[in-house]
Amino acid sequence: MIKQDIERVIREALEAAGAAEATFTVEHPDLGMGDYSTNAAIRFPGKKQEIFSYIEAHKPEEVESVELAGPGFINFRLTKDFFKQSLGEIIGKGSEFGKGEHAKGFKVMVEHTDPNPFKEFHIGHLMPNVIGSTIARIFEWNGAEVKQANYQGDMGIHVAKAVWGIIQGEEDPYVAGNNAYETHKADIDAINKKIYDGSDPEINKIYEEGRKKSLEYFETVYKRLGTKFDFSFFESETAPIGKKIVEDNIGTVFEKSDGAIVFKGEKVDPSLHTRVFINSQGIPTYEAKDLGNAKNKFDHYPYDLSVVVTGNEIKDYFRVVLAAMAQIFPDLAKKTKHLPHGMLRLPTGKMSSRTGNVITAEALIEEVKGHTKGDEQVAIGAVKYMILRQGIGQDIVFDFEKSVSTEGDSGVYLQYAHARANSILEKAGKKGSVEGEQGQVRAVERLLYRFPEVVERAGKEYAPNYIATYLTELAASFNNFYAHEQVLDDSPESGYRLAIVEAFKDVMKNGLNVLGIPAPERM
RNA sequence: GCCCUCGUAGUUCAAUGGACAGAACGGGAGGCUUCUAUCCUUCUAAUGUAGGUUCGAUUCCUACCGAGGGCACCA
Numbered sequence: 001m002i003k004q005d006i007e008r009v010i011r012e013a014l015e016a017a018g019a020a021e022a023t024f025t026v027e028h029p030d031l032g033m034g035d036y037s038t039n040a041a042i043r044f045p046g047k048k049q050e051i052f053s054y055i056e057a058h059k060p061e062e063v064e065s066v067e068l069a070g071p072g073f074i075n076f077r078l079t080k081d082f083f084k085q086s087l088g089e090i091i092g093k094g095s096e097f098g099k100g101e102h103a104k105g106f107k108v109m110v111e112h113t114d115p116n117p118f119k120e121f122h123i124g125h126l127m128p129n130v131i132g133s134t135i136a137r138i139f140e141w142n143g144a145e146v147k148q149a150n151y152q153g154d155m156g157i158h159v160a161k162a163v164w165g166i167i168q169g170e171e172d173p174y175v176a177g178n179n180a181y182e183t184h185k186a187d188i189d190a191i192n193k194k195i196y197d198g199s200d201p202e203i204n205k206i207y208e209e210g211r212k213k214s215l216e217y218f219e220t221v222y223k224r225l226g227t228k229f230d231f232s233f234f235e236s237e238t239a240p241i242g243k244k245i246v247e248d249n250i251g252t253v254f255e256k257s258d259g260a261i262v263f264k265g266e267k268v269d270p271s272l273h274t275r276v277f278i279n280s281q282g283i284p285t286y287e288a289k290d291l292g293n294a295k296n297k298f299d300h301y302p303y304d305l306s307v308v309v310t311g312n313e314i315k316d317y318f319r320v321v322l323a324a325m326a327q328i329f330p331d332l333a334k335k336t337k338h339l340p341h342g343m344l345r346l347p348t349g350k351m352s353s354r355t356g357n358v359i360t361a362e363a364l365i366e367e368v369k370g371h372t373k374g375d376e377q378v379a380i381g382a383v384k385y386m387i388l389r390q391g392i393g394q395d396i397v398f399d400f401e402k403s404v405s406t407e408g409d410s411g412v413y414l415q416y417a418h419a420r421a422n423s424i425l426e427k428a429g430k431k432g433s434v435e436g437e438q439g440q441v442r443a444v445e446r447l448l449y450r451f452p453e454v455v456e457r458a459g460k461e462y463a464p465n466y467i468a469t470y471l472t473e474l475a476a477s478f479n480n481f482y483a484h485e486q487v488l489d490d491s492p493e494s495g496y497r498l499a500i501v502e503a504f505k506d507v508m509k510n511g512l513n514v515l516g517i518p519a520p521e522r523m
Numbered sequence: 524g525c526c527c528u529c530g531u532a533g534u535u536c537a538a539u540g541g542a543c544a545g546a547a548c549g550g551g552a553g554g555c556u557u558c559u560a561u562c563c564u565u566c567u568a569a570u571g572u573a574g575g576u577u578c579g580a581u582u583c584c585u586a587c588c589g590a591g592g593g594c595a596c597c598a
Contacts, residue, residue, distance in 0.1 A: 025539080025541090027539075030545085042579085071579075181597095260596050262595065262596085273594050314593090315528080316592085395529095402535070404560095406561075408546085408548060409536075469536095476547095
């Protein structure tokens with residue numbers, strides 16, 4: 001609202017200065033410089049005074065002062081009344097504050113986590129799970145209709161390896177099968193084919209039992225993490241769909257090569273490469289299944305945007321699949337956004353696992369829980385925050401001490417600030433009031449009203465860390481405010497200060513909700 | 524060999540082409556403790572190298588150095 005008003009005045013000023021075509025930005029500068037800032041005048045050194053004067057003379061009523069600073073930035077400082085109103089708005093909207101409509105009517109499918117049955121739910125699955133479900137919530141907060149999908153590899157060589165391991169009576173079937181693949185390749189490949197065509201009743205039975213058990217185990221993990229999927233898709237269903245799509249396009253999109261059916265990506269773009277879509281045994285590979293998956297997902301839910309969250313080691317692979325898809329389903333390819341994330345690493349020697357080199361997600365949570373007095377909510381929040389605090393494409397080195405630190409950059413710090421605000425309100429035993437005397441505008445007030453903009457930007461740029469960073473800054477400014485201002489006294493301003501506490505509590509709670517971090521009322 | 528990604532304080536991370544490159548932890552110095560596992564103030568310290576584009580570059584371009592990932596029947 002206010003931002004649009006400022007933009008309008010700037011445009012008028014540029015027109016008046018004969019620079020109607022100029023582009024400019026309006027953004028939040030550092031707190032000390034004001035509430036909004038524009039670079040509109042910077043390109044016109046000769047006219048900056050003229051532009052500035054126009055803006056100053058026509059400033060929106062919510063703007064208290066305008067100043068020309070630095071190399072030509074124009075900074076806007078908002079009125080105390082504006083903050084008073086925004087505080088009232090936050091308290092009035094409560095748990096709705098921050099919800100926007102910029103993605104209203106938009107159907108989004110977010111596919112994430114994608115664990116493979118027969119294998120462990122390891123720490124590598126924590127990344128897509130936490131990031132994917134948060135992206136989904138951010139879109140929801142921006143007004144979109146969102147469905148979350150889990151796409152699971154219940155078919156393929158990795159499953160054949162595990163089934164082989166089960167037949168051998170191995171304690172850890174997948175690891176055993178994987179180790180034995182070089183020496184028993186023919187056997188395992190044969191099992192793979194049998195699983196695919198379902199021709200062997202004995203293998204079918206082993207397969208079905210293992211699959212069921214595995215999926216039940218995943219459900220317990222989702223419950224713990226707070227993930228709810230709207231759809232569960234499996235490679236066993238996308239395989240035939242994908243296979244048919246590929247077969248229908250042989251000669252046009254795909255070609256035969258050494259008995260396999262391949263897509264030559266380099267013919268479209270030299271930075272792409274050739275990939276096999278149906279192998280020489282006639283079994284569709286992951287590539288073909290992904291093609292089938294895209295169509296299958298759209299058939300279940302006609303999305304405007306399909307976000308696929310996976311590890312970034314698959315980035316180049318996905319580009320090739322998308323290039324093939326662009327020739328078959330150009331519309332779906334255009335709607336697909338691949339979101340690669342980094343790896344979650346542990347400091348060396350920090351944890352070891354009995355089963356090979358795999359560390360399960362639950363083992364990590366338990367380890368963190370050991371540092372949180374056994375508090376599950378705090379542990380989950382700590383893990384999620386560590387993942388969300390940084391850019392999603394980067395690898396993370398999980399620091400146990402830091403993750404549960406009560407100060408600084410951690411989930412606990414945010415949860416604690418929220419619980420503390422709650423506790424203050426409870427102790428006050430009364431509602432805050434924006435009608436009281438206001439006093440100085442503090443950093444907390446300057447930050448609170450920005451929350452909806454932060455959520456919007458996080459959605460546009462697929463960047464949950466914007467929200468995490470914002471919340472941390474907000475919590476710090478709140479702690480500062482609390483340390484220096486009397487909230488629980490009888491001064492004329494105390495009612496208003498209490499209102500700040502209340503608004504802070506709402507924004508922090510909403511922020512934690514968007515990130516999927518538990519926000520206990522008390523700790 | 525080719526294709527991607529990434530090199531920022533001692534450490535872990537930020538920075539839609541903008542103003543003195545921000546935080547947090549660590550380390551130094553103080554203070555507060557009303558409300559938990561406190562918290563606050565202050566000091567310390569960084570853009571891998573060399574060019575280029577720009578009024579302005581951590582950001583864009585080129586080369587080099589260094590790390591990681593990928594490159595046909597795995598996912």
